Structures are given as C-alpha cells and as structure tokens.
Amino acid sequence: MSDINTIIHDATIWLLIGFSIVTWVLIVVKAIQTSKATKESKLFVDSFWSAQNLADAIGQSEDAQGPTARIAQTGFKTLTEANEKTHQDLQQTWSRQDLLERHLRKQILTERRQLEKGSAILASIGNNAPFIGLFGTVFGIIHALQAIAQSGSASMDVVAGPIGQALVATGIGIAVAVPAVLAYNYFVRKVKSIGADLDDFATDFVSLTQKVGFQLPAKTQTTHIAAKTVTAQQLISQDKEALA
Numbered sequence: 136m137s138d139i140n141t142i143i144h145d146a147t148i149w150l151l152i153g154f155s156i157v158t159w160v161l162i163v164v165k166a167i168q169t170s171k172a173t174k175e176s177k178l179f180v181d182s183f184w185s186a187q188n189l190a191d192a193i194g195q196s197e198d199a200q201g202p203t204a205r206i207a208q209t210g211f212k213t214l215t216e217a218n219e220k221t222h223q224d225l226q227q228t229w230s231r232q233d234l235l236e237r238h239l240r241k242q243i244l245t246e247r248r249q250l251e252k253g254s255a256i257l258a259s260i261g262n263n264a265p266f267i268g269l270f271g272t273v274f275g276i277i278h279a280l281q282a283i284a285q286s287g288s289a290s291m292d293v294v295a296g297p298i299g300q301a302l303v304a305t306g307i308g309i310a311v312a313v314p315a316v317l318a319y320n321y322f323v324r325k326v327k328s329i330g331a332d333l334d335d336f337a338t339d340f341v342s343l344t345q346k347v348g349f350q351l352p353a354k355t356q357t358t359h360i361a362a363k364t365v366t367a368q369q370l371i372s373q374d375k376e377a378l379a
Contacts, residue, residue, distance in 0.1 A: 140278035147271025147304050154260050154267075155311045161253045162318045169325045172250065175201025176332060183207065189343070190352045202246040202329065203336050209242040210235055210340050214351050231349035232341065239337040246333060250326045254319055261315035268308020275301025 179199045186192040196207040213235050279297030344351075 140274040140281070144271045144275040144278065144301065144304060147267060147274075148307055151264060151268060151271075151304070151307045151311050154264055154315075155307075158257065158260055158311065158315045158318070161257055162314065165253055165318070165322050169250065169322065169329065172202050172329055173325075175199075176203040176329070176336075179204045179207070180332075180336060188352070189347060193351065202250075202333055205246065206239060206242050206333055206337055207340060209238050210337075210344065211351065213238040214344065214349055217349075218351060232345065235344065235349060236337075236341060239340065243330065243333045243337060247326060247330050250329060254322055254326070257315045257319040257322070261312045261319055264312035264315065265305070265308045268305040268311075271304030271308075272301050275304060 179196070179201050180203055182195050182199075183192050183203075186195055192207075193211055196204055196211060199207070214231065217231055217234060276298060279301050282297055
C-alpha cells in the first residue's frame with residue numbers, strides 16, 4: 136500500500152512539472168503572438184490613415200499583415216463582391232452598410248478567437264494545479280504516517296522528514312499555478328485591448344466608406360492609359376510580324 140502512495144505522490148509531482156513546462160511554453164508563444172499582432176496593427180493603422188486617398192489605402196492593405204490589416208481586407212473584399220454581383224440573392228437583400236458591418240464583426244470575432252487560443256489551458260492549469268499538488272500531498276502524508284507507524288517512534292526527527300517531503304507536492308502545485316494565473320489575466324487584458332482597437336478601426340472603416348457611398352474607387356486613368364499603350368504596342372508588333 137505504501138508503494139502505491141509513493142507512486143501517486145511522485146506521479147503528481149511529475150504531472151505538475153509537465154504542467155509547468157506547458158505553462159511557460161504557452162506564455163512565450165502567446166507573448167510573441169500578442170506582441171506581433173500589436174506591432175503589425177500599429178504599423179498598418181499608421182500607414183492606412185496616412186494614405187492620400189482610398190485607392191492608395193486599398194493598395195497598402197493588399198499585402199499587409201496583422202489583425203487590423205485583415206479587417207481592412209475583409210471590408211474591401213465585401214464591398215468589391217457587392218459591386219460585382221449582378222444577380223439578386225438573399226445576401227443582396229442587405230444594405231451595403233449592414234453587409235459590411237456584418238462581415239467586419241465576423242472577422243473581428245475570428246481574430247479574437249485566434250488570439251484567445253491557449254488562454255483556457257492557462258486558466259485550467261492555474262485553477263487546478265494547487266489541488267493536484269494537494270492531492271499528491273495527501274498520499275505523501277499517508278505514506279509518511281505508515282512509515283512512522285512501522286518505525287514505532289513519533290519523535291520530531293522521524294515525523295518532520297516524511298511530512299516535509301509530502302508537502303513538496305503542494306508547494307510545486309502553487310508554484311505552477313501562480314505564473315499560469317498571472318499570465319492568463321495579462322493575456323485576457325491584452326486581447327481585450329487588441330479587440331477594442333479592432334472595433335475602433337472597424338467603426339472608422341465603415342465611416343470612411345460611408346463617405347463614398349460604400350463604393351470603391353474605380354481604377355485610375357493612368358492604369359487604363361498604360362494598358363492601352365501596351366495593347367497598341369502589341370498590335371504594332373503583330374502588324375510588323377505579318378508584313379515580314
């Protein structure tokens with residue numbers, strides 16, 4: 136029976152060590168993720184609102200990275216598809232503003248879910264690690280009491296060692312839980328902050344496109360002129376080849 140108690144106590148400690156490794160891996164991964172998202176969003180927002188016109192803003196958002204950039208890409212894609220559709224369907228019964236706002240909300244929820252990944256694991260470890268440690272301590276104390284009973288002595292030298300060893304599991308459980316709880320609270324606040332920034336950008340994006348009647352600008356005349364020039368050059372080349 137004492138061997139089983141020892142195995143459970145030791146297994147609990149190893150389980151807590153595994154939880155600790157998972158916790159620190161998640162902390163590092165999510166720190167990189169949130170830091171990258173914040174940096175990319177800030178760079179994109181600065182470049183987006185510094186664009187000279189909406190056409191330039193569309194061009195800047197095409198290859199941009201980050202949550203805010205994907206919000207803008209979703210908005211431009213929604214308006215583009217709304218302009219290109221010529222047939223009537225259920226989706227076209229929405230007004231352009233309602234359609235745009237709906238797609239932006241869906242994209243914001245997608246970004247938040249992506250940023251929240253791993254937070255539930257941190258919360259679970261933070262809530263349960265102390266109890267797992269206490270569970271191991273209970274079996275450690277049982278083993279210690281059985282050893283004391285077999286020795287037939289209850290002196291401090293005999294009692295202190297086994298009891299102290301049994302309490303190690305509780306200490307490890309608390310040591311695992313504290314970083315997990317602190318990290319969880321930090322990342323929850325961080326995700327809320329990023330989500331608020333996404334909401335603000337989406338609101339400003341709707342206001343911006345509302346000024347142009349939710350119609351994206353057509354291609355510039357320069358693009359058309361360049362295309363015509365290329366076409367003319369191709370025709371001249373074809374005529375020369377035919378004459379030859």
